Amino acid sequence: MNVEENLYWRVNDFYDAYLRYPETLDELSDFIWQIVNAEYEYKSFDLYLKSAPPIFTRDAKTLDFILNNRDKMQMAQKQGRLIITYKHKKIEIQKNVCKDLEMPLEKSHFIYKLNTCEIFDSDGRIMRNYYNDDFIELLTSVKKQYLCKHPNIDVNKLIYSAFRYNKHDGLVMLCPQVKVNIKNNLYLKDLSFSLDTFINERDINIIQFIIGVPNEKK
Incomplete structure (x- = not known):
């Protein structure tokens, strides 16, 4: 090469x-x-x-x-x-990650990044990541609590998008065309609350990830 x-x-x-x-x-x-x-x-x-x-x-x-x-x-x-x-x-x-995630998930190039995270320092550089397992545990915990509070929502109907979270901006969706109201989505509210604790306990500046979000539209 x-x-x-x-x-x-x-x-x-x-x-x-x-x-x-x-x-x-x-x-x-x-x-x-x-x-x-x-x-x-x-x-x-x-x-x-x-x-x-x-x-x-x-x-x-x-x-x-x-x-x-x-x-x-x-x-x-x-x-x-x-x-x-x-x-x-x-x-x-x-x-284009956002266009890619509009395809059937099994055809997406970014399927391997689903439910994993990247950690960034204060200058925006990727840090060595020791927290993927912790992040997966966080997602599992949030989903479990979410199902307990909202048992009638179908968590198998997911909308996929990329997100970034930091202390200053909170949760930011990187795919603006995705039809999920980040302020009103109950799952994302629970996730944001958990992420705040997650990054504070580990002194993380920025965390970025791709996940599926329950479609809460009835």
Whole structure:
């Protein structure tokens, strides 16, 4: 796999993690550096390069390429696509988690992220996640309490969407076209209350996830 191909797949990985495109080459570089430095062994890529000898994985080569050619590269979003150009070459990526979740769930690319979470630090970077099992337990507990309080609601009729929760904004739905009233939905009210405790107990800044929400319309 050459640098161009690896760059394409790392942008895809970025989108899968953040549910959005990188805004800048610096943000993409930081994401790739987190992959290269997965064990937190080096304080910077410069120190990594000075190690004896540096291990030039595909990701290290890709990061080195971006850092040495960023003045010759351009990145822009257009009509739902991310386009990266370098000289006469062009990489084009098109992803949309919200449109994807409108498909039958078994056909969705994001089915593997259902009921899992990503944790972000105060700068918006993904943190090492130790809390997926805790998050699954939280969802199970919320569902159980919800069923006890609202036994007549069919929890098998779900509407899927992506959400983000933080202390400042509370629960935010990332797919505005989804027909769920986030302020009135009883399940989301219960979930928001539980998430507030969840992030405070673990000192989490931002948590992001994809879940199915009961359709409470009668």
